[in-house]
Amino acid sequence: MREDGRSDSDKGVLMSKDQAVVDALEQVWDSIHELCSSLTEQEWKTPTDLPAWSVQDNVAHLTDIELTLQGKPRPDHKPADISHTKSDFGASNEIGVDYRRSWPGTKVLEEFRDLTRQRVEQLRSFGDAEWEAESFTPVGPGTARDMLPFRVLDSWMHEQDIRRALGRPGHLEGPAPELVFGTLRAALPFVVAKRAGVPDGFPVVLDVAGPVGQRVGVIVDGGRGRETTNGEDPAVLMKMDLETLNVLMGGRRDADRVLREGRVVMKGDDALGRKILENLNVVP
Numbered sequence: 001m002r003e004d005g006r007s008d009s010d011k012g013v014l015m016s017k018d019q020a021v022v023d024a025l026e027q028v029w030d031s032i033h034e035l036c037s038s039l040t041e042q043e044w045k046t047p048t049d050l051p052a053w054s055v056q057d058n059v060a061h062l063t064d065i066e067l068t069l070q071g072k073p074r075p076d077h078k079p080a081d082i083s084h085t086k087s088d089f090g091a092s093n094e095i096g097v098d099y100r101r102s103w104p105g106t107k108v109l110e111e112f113r114d115l116t117r118q119r120v121e122q123l124r125s126f127g128d129a130e131w132e133a134e135s136f137t138p139v140g141p142g143t144a145r146d147m148l149p150f151r152v153l154d155s156w157m158h159e160q161d162i163r164r165a166l167g168r169p170g171h172l173e174g175p176a177p178e179l180v181f182g183t184l185r186a187a188l189p190f191v192v193a194k195r196a197g198v199p200d201g202f203p204v205v206l207d208v209a210g211p212v213g214q215r216v217g218v219i220v221d222g223g224r225g226r227e228t229t230n231g232e233d234p235a236v237l238m239k240m241d242l243e244t245l246n247v248l249m250g251g252r253r254d255a256d257r258v259l260r261e262g263r264v265v266m267k268g269d270d271a272l273g274r275k276i277l278e279n280l281n282v283v284p
Contacts, residue, residue: 018131021148022123024176028155029116031171032059035162036109044105048165049252051084055165056105057097058158063112064096065154066119069135069147075099123148138283149183156180157250157283160243164252172242173211181212181242184249187282189225192218195279198225198236198272205234209241236273239265251281 036044036059044056053061068074079098085091100108131145138150156176163169171177188206192198204218217228240248244263247253255277258264266273 018126018145018148019124020175021152021179022120024179025123025148025152025155026116026120027174028152028159028171028176029062029112029120031176032062032155032159032162033109033113033116035159035166035168035170036105039105039166041105043166044108046165048161049247050161052081053097053161055162056103056108057101058161059105059112060097060100060103060108061093062155062158063100063108063115064093065151066115067096069151070119070122149179152176153180153183153283157246157252160246161252169243177212177242180246181208181214184245184282185214185216187249188216189218189227191225191279191282192276193220193223193225196272196276198276202235202269202272203228203233204272204276205237206245207237207239208245209239212242234268236269236276237267238273238276245280248277248280250283254278255280 036055039055044054046055047053048055048058050058064074074096077095077099079091079094082091082094085094100111126144131143133144135142135144135147137147156171157180159171163171192204198204198218198220200220200222202220206216206218208214208216217234218225219228240258240263244258248255248258255264255274258277259266259274264277
């Protein structure tokens with residue numbers, strides 16, 4: 001038995017799970033590289049759903065975040081315009097993005113590819129101490145192990161931003177989307193109970209179509225939401241695909257737009273369902 005109370009077999013299982021997340025992250029990064037490797041300069045500058053960000057800006061952002069996580073210095077740069085940002089975090093993100101805006105897209109992609117390859121090699125070499133090292137996460141202090149699934153989430157969401165902008169859908173099934181769905185799913189009880197304020201005893205069911213999707217039930221009890229396997233006779237039933245869940249929880253599209261486009265089918269209490277949809281954005 002180890003000093004931390006885990007057996008060597010427990011450690012082996014945990015490390016294997018860690019490397020499975022690294023696999024998913026590498027797949028997303030490889031998919032982005034393949035997607036962008038043949039883009040024209042005009043395509044690199046295509047606007048995306050993120051205010052003032054082009055396809056190129058999304059890739060530059062992923063590079064900038066990885067540089068930060070590796071403790072490397074950020075450019076000494078002041079963006080010319082941050083009026084489209086909504087928070088200090090957003091303004092900070094603009095530094096590395098704006099710094100690279102004058103670059104050709106191929107240079108941004110080359111830097112991204114070199115850095116992400118180095119990062120995967122580094123993650124492959126991690127031992128227990130590195131995985132348990134302190135790290136910031138979008139939900140507060142944690143470890144490098146806690147942070148990694150959020151890197152998959154962020155990278156995959158930006159890949160989808162690029163794909164929507166270019167009209168090249170894809171990578172909606174496989175290990176990375178499955179991990180992303182699990183991360184988004186974990187936030188649903190909080191959304192239903194705390195953000196949407198669904199009353200106690202009102203069962204909510206989210207039916208996500210596609211290879212990655214599942215039927216998820218949430219019930220509120222004592223003001224707190226929890227998943228439930230009893231998805232019968234829900235007060236609200238919402239049907240959508242993973243891409244729709246992604247744009248809602250990632251804040252890329254609002255409830256009015258996805259409803260207008262017919263991307264969500266609701267049954268039951270329409271007002272309560274709309275309130276849930278309006279509060280799904282949990283990704284900063």
